[in-house]
Amino acid sequence: MAPLGEKLERVLSFTNPTEEGNNSLIVVSNRLPFVLKRGSNGVLQRSHSAGGLVTAVAPVVTKCNGKWIGWPGLFDLGGHEKVPEASDDDKSPTAGLKSNQVIPVNIPENDFEEFYNGFCNGTLWPLFHSFSCKITYDRNSWQTYQKVNDYFAEKTVEALRYQQEVILVDEEIPIVWIHDYQLLLCPARIRELAEDEGLSCKLGFFLHIPFPSYDMLNTLEGSEEILYGMLACDVIGFHIDLYSQNFLESCLRKLGCRVDFDNKTVEIGSRVVRVRTLPIGIPFDKFEECAKNAPKVNGQKDEKDTKLIISVDRVDYTKGLVQKVRAIEKLLEKHRHEYAGKLTFLQIGVPSRTNIKEYQSLHNELSREIGRVNGKFSTADWYPIQFMYKGLPQDELAAYYRDSDVALVTPLVDGMNLVAKEFVACQINNSGALVLSYFAGAAESMKEALMVNPYEVNLLADSLHKALQMSSSECQLRMEKLRARERKFDVHYWMSSFLEEMRFVESIEKPKLPTISLDLYSKSLSEQMEASPKLAVILGYDGTLVGPAPTPQQAVLANETREILKILASNNDVSVCIISGRSVADLRKMVGIKKITYAGNNGLEIVHPDGAFFAPPVPEEHEIKISRLVTELQTEFSNCKAWVENKGPVVTFHYRNVPKGMRNIICLKAVQIFKKHGFEPQEVPMAFEARPSVNWDVSKAAAYFLRSTYGVDWAQRCTVLYIGDIDDSKVMLSMKSFAFTISVGKHVNQSKGFKKLPDIQGVIDLLKWLEMKMLQKPQRQPTFMPDFGEYEQYLSTQMSIAFSDYNNGARKRRRSRTSSAPGKSPISLMPNRSE
Ligand code: GDG
Numbered sequence: 017m018a019p020l021g022e023k024l025e026r027v028l029s030f031t032n033p034t035e036e037g038n039n040s041l042i043v044v045s046n047r048l049p050f051v052l053k054r055g056s057n058g059v060l061q062r063s064h065s066a067g068g069l070v071t072a073v074a075p076v077v078t079k080c081n082g083k084w085i086g087w088p089g090l091f092d093l094g095g096h097e098k099v100p101e102a103s104d105d106d107k108s109p110t111a112g113l114k115s116n117q118v119i120p121v122n123i124p125e126n127d128f129e130e131f132y133n134g135f136c137n138g139t140l141w142p143l144f145h146s147f148s149c150k151i152t153y154d155r156n157s158w159q160t161y162q163k164v165n166d167y168f169a170e171k172t173v174e175a176l177r178y179q180q181e182v183i184l185v186d187e188e189i190p191i192v193w194i195h196d197y198q199l200l201l202c203p204a205r206i207r208e209l210a211e212d213e214g215l216s217c218k219l220g221f222f223l224h225i226p227f228p229s230y231d232m233l234n235t236l237e238g239s240e241e242i243l244y245g246m247l248a249c250d251v252i253g254f255h256i257d258l259y260s261q262n263f264l265e266s267c268l269r270k271l272g273c274r275v276d277f278d279n280k281t282v283e284i285g286s287r288v289v290r291v292r293t294l295p296i297g298i299p300f301d302k303f304e305e306c307a308k309n310a311p312k313v314n315g316q317k318d319e320k321d322t323k324l325i326i327s328v329d330r331v332d333y334t335k336g337l338v339q340k341v342r343a344i345e346k347l348l349e350k351h352r353h354e355y356a357g358k359l360t361f362l363q364i365g366v367p368s369r370t371n372i373k374e375y376q377s378l379h380n381e382l383s384r385e386i387g388r389v390n391g392k393f394s395t396a397d398w399y400p401i402q403f404m405y406k407g408l409p410q411d412e413l414a415a416y417y418r419d420s421d422v423a424l425v426t427p428l429v430d431g432m433n434l435v436a437k438e439f440v441a442c443q444i445n446n447s448g449a450l451v452l453s454y455f456a457g458a459a460e461s462m463k464e465a466l467m468v469n470p471y472e473v474n475l476l477a478d479s480l481h482k483a484l485q486m487s488s489s490e491c492q493l494r495m496e497k498l499r500a501r502e503r504k505f506d507v508h509y510w511m512s513s514f515l516e517e518m519r520f521v522e523s524i525e526k527p528k529l530p531t532i533s534l535d536l537y538s539k540s541l542s543e544q545m546e547a548s549p550k551l552a553v554i555l556g557y558d559g560t561l562v563g564p565a566p567t568p569q570q571a572v573l574a575n576e577t578r579e580i581l582k583i584l585a586s587n588n589d590v591s592v593c594i595i596s597g598r599s600v601a602d603l604r605k606m607v608g609i610k611k612i613t614y615a616g617n618n619g620l621e622i623v624h625p626d627g628a629f630f631a632p633p634v635p636e637e638h639e640i641k642i643s644r645l646v647t648e649l650q651t652e653f654s655n656c657k658a659w660v661e662n663k664g665p666v667v668t669f670h671y672r673n674v675p676k677g678m679r680n681i682i683c684l685k686a687v688q689i690f691k692k693h694g695f696e697p698q699e700v701p702m703a704f705e706a707r708p709s710v711n712w713d714v715s716k717a718a719a720y721f722l723r724s725t726y727g728v729d730w731a732q733r734c735t736v737l738y739i740g741d742i743d744d745s746k747v748m749l750s751m752k753s754f755a756f757t758i759s760v761g762k763h764v765n766q767s768k769g770f771k772k773l774p775d776i777q778g779v780i781d782l783l784k785w786l787e788m789k790m791l792q793k794p795q796r797q798p799t800f801m802p803d804f805g806e807y808e809q810y811l812s813t814q815m816s817i818a819f820s821d822y823n824n825g826a827r828k829r830r831r832s833r834t835s836s837a838p839g840k841s842p843i844s845l846m847p848n849r850s851e
Pocket residue numbers: 066067068224225296328329330364366406407408409410413430431432433434435438
C-alpha cells in the first residue's frame with residue numbers, strides 16, 4: 017500500500033507534463049472545501065468538511081498553488097473580507113490551503129434560495145435521479161440558475177487572469193475542474209469569457225449524480241443549454257457507463273452532434289469532447305486508519321447474540337429510507353422470534369435541504385414509519401429501530417461501520433454511494449456483510465455484495481435475513497474482495513485518472529482532434545440507404561463544399577471535392593443537387609460538373625443536368641422593381657466600397673468592404689432605398705438581399721428537384737441526404753421532414769437539434785463514405801419513366817405550392833424565361849410541360 021504522500025506525488029506528476037512545468041489546478045464546486053462560520057465576536061472561522069473530494073483534491077490544489085472557488089456558506093461575507101488562514105492545530109486536508117487560494121463566490125440570499133433550493137434541488141436533483149413526480153419546473157429559478165452560474169464563471173476567469181499574469185510561464189495551461197449539477201452551465205460561460213480575453217485553460221467537469229435518459233432530460237426546457245454548457249469542457253466524467261451513454265445519446269438526439277459511442281467522444285464545432293467513465297472512490301486508508309483507532313460504540317458486538325444493521329444517509333427521497341424501515345418490519349414479521357430483543361437497525365440520517373417542503377415531508381413520514389414499526393414490535397427493554405437525525409464525527413461513524421454486522425445501502429437511485437465503500441474500508445475484521453441496491457452506481461463494481469431491488473420490500477427483508485445469517489467464512493471471502501478493490505481504486509486513483517485524461521487535452525489554440533470514425537451516422541444512414549435503391553444528395557456550396565474566402569470568386573472548389581462529386585454524380589443510383597444563394601450561372605461555373613442539378617438564388621432558378629431550366633413564377637412587376645432598385649443603389653453608392661450584385665430575380669447589396677465606421681450610415685441608407693422600392697431587405701452574411709415575394713425557398717426547391725428527378729413518389733424511391741449550413745431554422749426543419757439533414761459549421765448552437773459536421777473536411781469525408789457505400793451496391797440502369805398520370809399529379813402539387821401569387825402577366829413572363837434544350841428526357845421536361 018502506497019503511503020498518502022507518495023500517492024499525491026503520483027497525482028501531481030500527472031499534472032506535470034514537463035519536469036519544471038506545473039499546471040495549476042482551479043477547482044470550482046458549489047461549496048468551498050470548508051465552511052466559513054462567523055463566531056459570536058464576528059470573526060470568521062473555517063469549519064471542516066470531511067468529504068472524499070476534499071480529502072483527495074485539496075492537497076493537490078495546495079501543492080500546485082491552485083485555487084478553489086465556491087460558495088462560502090454565509091451571506092454576509094464582505095467583498096474585501098479576507099478568508100481566514102488555517103489555525104495551527106488544523107490537521108484537515110484543507111489546512112495547507114492559503115487564504116489567497118480560496119475564492120468565495122458571494123451569492124445574494126434571494127438568488128441562493130431560487131438557485132439552490134429551487135433549480136438545483138427542486139428541478140435538477142429529482143430530474144437527474146428520474147423522480148419525475150418530484151420535479152418542479154419554474155422559469156424564475158432557471159433564470160437565477162443561469163445568473164449564479166455566471167457568478168461562478170466570472171470568479172473562475174478572475175482566477176485564470178491572475179494565473180496568467182502572475183504564475184503562468186511558457187506552455188503551462190491551467191486546468192479548471194468544475195464539479196456537479198449545480199454548475200452545469202458554468203463551463204460554457206468560462207470558455208466564452210476566457211476566449212474573449214485570450215486566456216488559455218483546459219476545462220474538465222465531473223458529475224457526481226446520475227445523468228438521466230434522453231427522454232427524461234428532454235422534459236426540461238433548458239436541456240439544450242445544459243448540454244451545450246457541459247460540452248464547453250474538454251473532458252466530462254461520470255461515475256458509470258450508463259450515465260456516459262445517456263449523455264452521449266442526448267448529445268446525438270437533442271443537439272444532433274456527431275457522437276462516437278465506442279470512443280465516447282462528441283464533436284462540437286471544431287472541438288472534440290471526451291466523455292469518460294471514472295467511478296469515484298473513497299480515501300480508503302483514512303477510513304481504515306479511523307476504524308483501527310476508534311473506540312467501540314455501544315458495545316453492540318460484545319453481546320454475542322445481538323445484531324446491528326447500519327444505514328447512513330442524507331435524509332433524501334432518493335435514498336430509500338422509508339423502504340428500509342418497511343423491510344425491517346417485514347424481517348421482524350417473518351422472523352420475530354429469532355430477532356426480537358436482539359436486532360437493532362441504526363439509521364443515521366443527516367438532515368439535508370431542510371428548507372425544501374419535499375424534504376420536510378420525508379422527514380415527517382420517516383419519523384412516523386419508524387414510530388409505527390417500533391410501536392409494533394418493541395418490548396419493555398428493546399425497540400428495533402434507532403434513528404439519529406444528525407451527523408456524527410468521522411471516527412464515531414467509522415466505529416459504527418466497523419462494529420455493524422450488516423450495512424443496508426439501498427438507495428432507489430444513487431450516482432455512486434460512498435457509504436457502501438466506507439463500510440467495507442472500515443470492516444477491518446472482514447466480518448460484516450453488505451446489502452446493496454442494484455440502483456446505486458456502486459453496484460457496477462461491488463459485485464460481492466448481496467444485491468437487492470429496494471422497491472421489493474419483501475425480498476429486501478429476505479436478503480437482510482441472508483446477510484444476518486451469513487457464515488463468517490463467506491463474509492470474509494466477500495469482504496476481502498470488496499476491500500481489495502476499494503483500496504486499489506480509491507479517491508486518489510480517481511483523481512489521478514481524471515487529471516490523466518486532462519493531460520491529453522492540447523491547448524485550446526491548437527486543438528488536436530482525435531480521429532472520429534467515419535461511420536458515425538452510418539447506422540441510421542446505411543439503414544435508410546439500404547431500404548431504397550436511389551440516393552439523392554442535396555448540398556450547399558459556400559460553407560458546405562468550400563470555406564470562407566475574401567471574395568465569392570475566390571471560394572473555389574478543391575480538386576479532391578470536385579472528383580468525389582463527379583464520381584457520385586455519375587453513379588446511376590445517385591443524383592446530386594447543389595443549392596446556393598449564388599446565381600445559377602455563377603454556381604455552375606464554380607462547380608463545373610455536368611451531371612448535377614444546380615439551384616441558384618436559393619432555389620429561384622434551377623438548371624437540370626441536361627440544361628433544362630426551371631424558375632418558380634414571380635410577379636410581373638418584380639423585374640421592373642428590381643431594375644429600378646439596382647439603378648438607384650448603383651447611383652447612390654458608386655463612390656463607396658459597397659457593391660451591388662444583380663443576380664436576376666435577386667439583388668444583393670454587399671457591405672463587407674465598407675470601412676467599419678461607415679457601415680451604419682451606408683446600411684441605413686441602403687435599407688431606405690430597398691424599402692422605397694417595396695423590398696424588405698433579407699440579411700445574409702455581410703450583405704442584404706431583395707428577393708421576389710413568392711412562396712418558395714430552399715426546401716421547396718429541394719422538393720422540386722426530388723419530384724422532377726424521381727417522380728411524385730420519390731419518397732418511396734430514394735434516400736435523401738441534405739448537407740448544408742442554412743441559417744434559417746424553419747427551412748432546416750422543413751428539410752428535416754423529408755431528408756436526413758446534417759448542418760455544417762463551427763458554432764456550437766447553430767441549427768440546434770440537427771446532426772452536425774464540424775467543417776468542410778467532415779463533409780468531404782462523408783461524401784467519400786457515400787461514394788464507397790454506393791459503389792458497394794450493384795449498379796442499376798435508370799429505369800424510371802414517369803407516366804402522364806404521375807406528371808399531372810406532380811403538376812397540381814407544384815402549382816399549389818408556388819402559384820399562390822401567380823398572375824396572368826407572370827404566366828406570360830414565365831413562359832418567356834423557360835427554355836428547353838433539345839433531346840431532354842421526360843424527367844427533365846416535366847417542369848417545362850407545366851406550361
Ligand atoms: C453525491 C451523490 C455520490 C453521512 N453521514 C455522516 C457522514 N456522511 C457522509 C458519508 C459519505 C457522504 O456523507 C454521503 O455520500 P453519498 O455518496 O452516500 O451521497 P451524497 O451525499 O448524495 O453524494 C452520490 C457522491 O456525491 C460522490 O460522488 O456517491 O451518489 O449523490 O461520505 O460518510 N459523515 C460524517 N458523519 C455523518 O453522520 N462524518
